[in-house]
Amino acid sequence: MKTSRILFTGGGTAGHVIVNLALIPVFRKEGWKIDYIGSEQGIERRLIESLDGVAYHAVSTGKLRRYLSKENIKDPFKVLKGTFEAWRIIGKRKPSVVFSKGGFVSVPVIVAAKLRGVPAVIHESDFTPGLANKLAMPFAEHVLSTFPETMDYLPEKKAEYVGAVIRNELFEGDKTRGLSLCGFTNEKPVLMIMGGSGGSEKINQTVRESLGSLLSEFQIAHICGLNKVDSSLQHDGYAQFEYVNDDLKDMFASADLVLSRAGANAIFEFLALQKPMLLVPLSRSASRGDQIINAHSFKEKNYANVLEEEELTSESLVQALMTLKKQAPVMIDHMKNYHSERARSRVIEIIKEAAGVKTN
Numbered sequence: 001m002k003t004s005r006i007l008f009t010g011g012g013t014a015g016h017v018i019v020n021l022a023l024i025p026v027f028r029k030e031g032w033k034i035d036y037i038g039s040e041q042g043i044e045r046r047l048i049e050s051l052d053g054v055a056y057h058a059v060s061t062g063k064l065r066r067y068l069s070k071e072n073i074k075d076p077f078k079v080l081k082g083t084f085e086a087w088r089i090i091g092k093r094k095p096s097v098v099f100s101k102g103g104f105v106s107v108p109v110i111v112a113a114k115l116r117g118v119p120a121v122i123h124e125s126d127f128t129p130g131l132a133n134k135l136a137m138p139f140a141e142h143v144l145s146t147f148p149e150t151m152d153y154l155p156e157k158k159a160e161y162v163g164a165v166i167r168n169e170l171f172e173g174d175k176t177r178g179l180s181l182c183g184f185t186n187e188k189p190v191l192m193i194m195g196g197s198g199g200s201e202k203i204n205q206t207v208r209e210s211l212g213s214l215l216s217e218f219q220i221a222h223i224c225g226l227n228k229v230d231s232s233l234q235h236d237g238y239a240q241f242e243y244v245n246d247d248l249k250d251m252f253a254s255a256d257l258v259l260s261r262a263g264a265n266a267i268f269e270f271l272a273l274q275k276p277m278l279l280v281p282l283s284r285s286a287s288r289g290d291q292i293i294n295a296h297s298f299k300e301k302n303y304a305n306v307l308e309e310e311e312l313t314s315e316s317l318v319q320a321l322m323t324l325k326k327q328a329p330v331m332i333d334h335m336k337n338y339h340s341e342r343a344r345s346r347v348i349e350i351i352k353e354a355a356g357v358k359t360n
């Protein structure tokens with residue numbers, strides 16, 4: 001029987017890689033040959049290159065900058081070069097399907113797939129599609145959404161709402177291991193802090209200013225981001241991490257409440273694991289405002305409370321976390337209405353159909 005081949009792409013931030021990490025083991029187990037196209041330097045290289053059974057290929061890529069820079073002039077040429085490189089890789093590796101999680105590196109890959117006649121499937125994480133996915137959509141066969149409301153922004157004939165694809169292992173965490181990883185006890189509730197995959201300077205700083213008040217109520221597991229740990233801060237009940245990989249499931253299991261940015265993948269993980277959350281979405285001054293829309297859609301469903309970045313101070317943070325603690329049981333009841341199991345299997349089914357592989 002002919003071996004099936006799949007090519008994954010996506011990168012720039014972990015939010016554009018994590019879903020690929022959830023799908024790759026499934027295809028590897030079924031004997032598919034797996035390729036990945038990412039950038040030279042992006043986080044995708046660190047997360048993917050070391051995986052068994054995945055061939056990583058780096059291509060030239062542009063970047064979306066929201067400020068004036070000489071680099072903006074070079075970007076179209078980099079994207080063209082990346083498209084040619086991706087075209088060559090696709091020609092050589094001959095995947096039957098391409099799966100994209102978005103981010104700028106994915107655009108040349110989807111264009112090259114179209115030029116080679118290889119069907120591409122895009123999964124959009126956010127409530128409103130990002131620029132990279134908007135550019136890539138005309139060249140793709142299927143565009144899948146995480147939020148049901150995103151369907152209004154997608155081309156009708158290609159779009160399907162599937163939901164959030166979540167790594168299976170996140171449901172297998174061990175609370176006791178999570179507590180001992182942080183040096184915590186059962187005595188106080190655990191507040192887990194995640195400022196997106198890169199960490200958030202603003203959240204880190206405000207949390208650190210509020211440690212006195214917060215530590216009287218909570219033990220705090222703080223994921224700060226690469227190079228953002230402050231080792232001068234040594235307190236009982238306060239544990240800092242740069243980025244957590246395999247241990248994340250145990251940290252999730254030990255968390256009673258979460259303070260987080262509102263990246264789509266992260267908030268759906270908290271929802272699926274029924275963790276009451278306070279979201280501080282990335283402001284419009286630093287982004288296209290996607291996290292604000294993500295966060296408010298969760299608030300409307302009573303899955304989260306929201307504190308806008310412009311209103312984030314030490315006092316407002318402590319106050320909002322105390323409110324969250326009180327409201328947690330009700331929020332968990334609302335979260336019980338959400339069911340996440342279907343997304344992964346439906347995405348796999350769509351990919352296989354696009355690849356021309358029979359599904360049962």
Ligand SMILES: CC(=O)N[C@H]1[C@@H](OP(=O)(O)OP(=O)(O)OC[C@H]2O[C@@H](n3ccc(=O)[nH]c3=O)[C@H](O)[C@@H]2O)O[C@H](CO)[C@@H](O)[C@@H]1O
Pocket residue numbers: 013014015016018125126194195196197198223242243244245248262263264265266267269282287290291294
């Ligand atoms: C600054 C920026 O551009 N942010 C965007 C980026 O966020 P970002 O890259 O932060 O992505 P998400 O918040 O969606 O997901 C982060 C992922 O990283 C994982 N994780 C995080 C920390 C850690 O230590 N270990 C770990 O495994 C989380 O469990 C989650 O699966 O992509 C999201 C999805 O398109 C967007 O909604 C965000 O607006």
